[in-house]
Amino acid sequence: MNGEMTAVPLRTRRLDLEPLRVEHADEMGPLLDDPVLHTYTGGEPATPAQLRERYRRMTAERSPDGRQTWLNWILRRRADEAAVGTVQATVERDGDDLVAEIAWVVARPHQRQGYAREAGQAMTAWLREQGVVVVRAHVHPGHAASQAVAQAVGLRRTSTVQDGEVRWEAGHLAIDIGDVRAAAGRLRGVAHRTPVATSTTLDDRTGGRIFVKCENLQRTGSFKVRGAYNALARFTSGQRSAGVVAYSSGNHGQAVALAARLLGIPAVIVMPSDARPIKMAATRGYGADIVIYDRYTEDREAIGAALAAERGLTLVPPFDHPHVMAGQGTAALELLEQVREIDGGGLDVLVVPLGGGGLLSGCATVVADELPGCRIIGVEPAAGNDVQQSLRQGEIVHIDVPRTIADGAQTRHAGVFTFPVLQALVDDVVTVTDDQLVDAMRFVAERMKLVVEPTGALGIAAALNGAVAVRGWRVGVVASGGNVDVDRLADLFGPR
Numbered sequence: 337m338n339g340e341m342t343a344v345p346l347r348t349r350r351l352d353l354e355p356l357r358v359e360h361a362d363e364m365g366p367l368l369d370d371p372v373l374h375t376y377t378g379g380e381p382a383t384p385a386q387l388r389e390r391y392r393r394m395t396a397e398r399s400p401d402g403r404q405t406w407l408n409w410i411l412r413r414r415a416d417e418a419a420v421g422t423v424q425a426t427v428e429r430d431g432d433d434l435v436a437e438i439a440w441v442v443a444r445p446h447q448r449q450g451y452a453r454e455a456g457q458a459m460t461a462w463l464r465e466q467g468v469v470v471v472r473a474h475v476h477p478g479h480a481a482s483q484a485v486a487q488a489v490g491l492r493r494t495s496t497v498q499d500g501e502v503r504w505e506a507g508h509l510a511i512d513i514g515d516v517r518a519a520a521g522r523l524r525g526v527a528h529r530t531p532v533a534t535s536t537t538l539d540d541r542t543g544g545r546i547f548v549k550c551e552n553l554q555r556t557g558s559f560k561v562r563g564a565y566n567a568l569a570r571f572t573s574g575q576r577s578a579g580v581v582a583y584s585s586g587n588h589g590q591a592v593a594l595a596a597r598l599l600g601i602p603a604v605i606v607m608p609s610d611a612r613p614i615k616m617a618a619t620r621g622y623g624a625d626i627v628i629y630d631r632y633t634e635d636r637e638a639i640g641a642a643l644a645a646e647r648g649l650t651l652v653p654p655f656d657h658p659h660v661m662a663g664q665g666t667a668a669l670e671l672l673e674q675v676r677e678i679d680g681g682g683l684d685v686l687v688v689p690l691g692g693g694g695l696l697s698g699c700a701t702v703v704a705d706e707l708p709g710c711r712i713i714g715v716e717p718a719a720g721n722d723v724q725q726s727l728r729q730g731e732i733v734h735i736d737v738p739r740t741i742a743d744g745a746q747t748r749h750a751g752v753f754t755f756p757v758l759q760a761l762v763d764d765v766v767t768v769t770d771d772q773l774v775d776a777m778r779f780v781a782e783r784m785k786l787v788v789e790p791t792g793a794l795g796i797a798a799a800l801n802g803a804v805a806v807r808g809w810r811v812g813v814v815a816s817g818g819n820v821d822v823d824r825l826a827d828l829f830g831p832r
């Protein structure tokens with residue numbers, strides 16, 4: 337993945353992709369008065385009048401004669417359900433790079449998901465008939481459904497916002513939705529389908545409708561068992577008999593230990609000497625051998641690799657592995673299903689704790705496929721915002737071990753598998769402070785009777801403190817873990 341973000345000069349000529357009759361773009365007017373569109377602009381709040389103006393300007397720039405390719409084709413089919421815009425795309429036909437207009441769709445909430453995908457698929461089919469491959473597009477970042485269409489024509493987001501646009505390109509990511517669905521099949525009857533909690537107090541305090549996915553109530557006390565079991569279940573018989581090694585600040589270790597016991601695989605877990613006693617005891621309780629290291633002076637990856645080499649063990653890393661990432665994504669698969677069961681609706685935003693990005697990349701893969709209009713936001717501790725920096729710089733940034741109470745998010749850098757997925761599919765990464773984490777933990781303990789560990793509270797803290805805009809939105813928040821012992825809780829909560 338390269339971090340280069342400027343547009344590539346092309347041998348260009350204009351490709352006429354217009355499949356049907358073209359009428360004037362002013363037809364868009366009434367649709368832009370739809371308040372729904374206001375919501376869709378997400379990061380860029382605007383009144384309907386401002387939106388209409390913005391659209392007109394874009395239309396004039398991109399299509400000086402006011403004619404729109406694709407636009408009327410889609411409008412004629414579903415004019416009552418959707419608003420449409422166009423982006424400039426680079427496409428390839430007969431070995432030539434060509435510039436084309438490509439449309440995106442903004443549909444009403446109950447239809448937007450299916451409709452954007454349907455339009456994208458129809459476009460892909462038509463493009464294929466024309467012998468056209470879309471290789472690159474510049475997409476307006478405020479338009480959620482534009483992402484769905486760019487994705488449906490086979491592109492992945494490869495840049496952060498630049499000059500008001502985001503670049504999408506053809507390419508492959510480590511996992512896709514099929515991997516997550518397959519993981520869900522393996523996890524059936526193994527991982528809990530954890531509950532989704534709601535709270536009027538939480539909704540009142542944030543102004544949003546919040547659905548908390550309680551992975552603190554997952555087996556081993558965190559979502560980590562999803563990825564660990566999915567990875568171990570895919571071992572060959574040789575790998576199973578030799579055993580597994582994992583390094584972990586705690587939750588992944590516990591998860592690998594349990595998965596190994598369930599599958600009859602011997603396990604060695606490399607844990608930091610300052611890991612919470614509750615996590616160490618549980619890991620031992622699952623029958624794993626523990627090897628201790630100092631997280632500030634020793635390199636756990638090197639220790640894990642050395643053990644793997646010496647003893648023929650298979651290393652299962654905590655986040656940077658496609659099988660782990662796919663397993664973690666099953667939490668989002670369930671959440672979307674459960675939210676539909678609760679009231680038939682979807683989500684506008686999904687907020688996910690973020691360390692190395694295993695959980696976030698899996699969840700983003702699900703959201704991108706199932707609910708492309710939904711924004712997906714990662715939350716890091718303020719002291720350890722390496723992924724936020726990485727996304728801004730377009731490459732993986734390494735930091736020193738961050739000092740934060742969010743011990744599951746003390747990662748120094750994103751992974752080579754996770755980062756491209758985060759780059760392609762995640763809308764934003766925000767941060768919260770340790771004090772905000774403690775407040776969030778206290779809030780869910782008192783108001784929702786939930787014990788959530790500091791890392792597990794990253795998403796809730798972001799929603800409570802406005803780090804993520806949630807007012808008026810339907811918001812999924814993953815409470816990713818609950819492994820915190822009572823002494824530590826007493827310490828953190830203390831007398832006010």
Ligand SMILES: Cc1ncc(COP(=O)(O)O)c(C=O)c1O
Binds near residue numbers: 655664693744791
């Ligand atoms: C409770 C909890 N939440 C979130 C994370 C971060 O997960 P990832 O490294 O997949 O981003 C961890 C990692 O250990 C964790 O233990």
